[in-house]
Amino acid sequence: MTPTNDDIKHYILSLTPTIWSTTAQLEVHPSPDGHALPDTAGTLGACVHISGAWEGAVVLQCAPGLAARAARVMLHLPSENASAEDMRDALGELANITGGNLKAALPSPSHLSLPVVAQGDDLIVRVLKSRRIAQLAFESEGFPLVISVLMKEVK
Amino acid sequence: MDARVINAARQATRDLFSTMIPLPLVPGEPRGLKEIQERFDVTGSIGLSGDCPGAVGLRFPKLLAAKVASAMLGSTVSETSIEIQETVGELTNMIAGGMKNILHDQAIRFDISLPTVIVGDNHTFNIMADTEGMAIPFDVQGLLFVVEVCLKKK
Numbered sequence: 001m002t003p004t005n006d007d008i009k010h011y012i013l014s015l016t017p018t019i020w021s022t023t024a025q026l027e028v029h030p031s032p033d034g035h036a037l038p039d040t041a042g043t044l045g046a047c048v049h050i051s052g053a054w055e056g057a058v059v060l061q062c063a064p065g066l067a068a069r070a071a072r073v074m075l076h077l078p079s080e081n082a083s084a085e086d087m088r089d090a091l092g093e094l095a096n097i098t099g100g101n102l103k104a105a106l107p108s109p110s111h112l113s114l115p116v117v118a119q120g121d122d123l124i125v126r127v128l129k130s131r132r133i134a135q136l137a138f139e140s141e142g143f144p145l146v147i148s149v150l151m152k153e154v155k
Numbered sequence: 156m157d158a159r160v161i162n163a164a165r166q167a168t169r170d171l172f173s174t175m176i177p178l179p180l181v182p183g184e185p186r187g188l189k190e191i192q193e194r195f196d197v198t199g200s201i202g203l204s205g206d207c208p209g210a211v212g213l214r215f216p217k218l219l220a221a222k223v224a225s226a227m228l229g230s231t232v233s234e235t236s237i238e239i240q241e242t243v244g245e246l247t248n249m250i251a252g253g254m255k256n257i258l259h260d261q262a263i264r265f266d267i268s269l270p271t272v273i274v275g276d277n278h279t280f281n282i283m284a285d286t287e288g289m290a291i292p293f294d295v296q297g298l299l300f301v302v303e304v305c306l307k308k309k
Contacts, residue, residue, distance in 0.1 A: 047200075047271050051204060051269075116200050118275070122276070124272075126240055126244075129269050129270065
């Protein structure tokens with residue numbers, strides 16, 4: 001049975017804190033600020049696509065400070081500093097885990113793409129030929145995290 | 156890396172320009188991804204699944220993205236226009252689709268994902284996982300764009 005858009009929203013809301021606490025040892029909470037995209041320099045965006053019986057994508061966007069904290073735990077970094085490459089590795093893996101968990105709740109068979117990660121100022125990440133069915137804002141240690149789920153547009 | 160995939164990316168890009176974009180295109184020699192020092196402002200990306208899991212990236216500086224979009228659409232497109240995003244996404248889709256057709260004849264079969272477009276001045280772009288990648292540079296009137304192909308290592 002295909003989950004509804006509300007099912008998917010609730011799934012991401014409950015899944016995300018679990019993923020971030022078990023993988024990156026970070027407490028992540030739904031943000032009271034609503035759907036505020038990270039507005040800092042060097043924002044990271046990671047995207048995985050799901051294709052097959054269900055087609056769409058999951059996009060994670062966060063401030064570099066949050067990606068750095070995740071990287072230090074996930075990659076067992078000895079120092080306080082995480083490189084840009086470390087942050088990309090960490091967010092890419094978190095996107096991969098989020099997408100993989102969501103895929104398990106979607107019609108099968110579906111396949112997960114390789115994650116792509118971008119970093120830059122005023123970063124925009126758009127999945128074309130799709131419509132957004134969920135955009136959920138979280139925060140962790142004062143840093144914003146936004147997770148979007150997009151589904152292929154059927155014309 | 157399978158040369159057939161790189162050659163298909165180069166051919167698909169040349170075919171696209173020869174049929175849809177009236178601008179002179181000069182292909183360069185494929186290079187390793189780390190040899191590309193240029194930074195780009197608009198990136199289109201499509202995932203590949205099947206016989207060659209990986210991804211294709213199409214990367215432009217915004218000035219060239221606007222020039223290509225303008226030539227393709229037949230009207231002036233500004234560097235900040237949302238049409239840039241639509242055009243780069245569509246170009247990426249067409250290059251990946253062209254590769255799919257070329258490689259199908261060589262018994263390499265794959266599906267392609269929805270196109271993703273990333274915009275941000277001088278942004279970095281990486282395809283994560285254990286992959287090997289090559290970049291094909293193309294010169295258009297002195298400006299450079301690249302087609303990146305990354306395939307999961309076997």
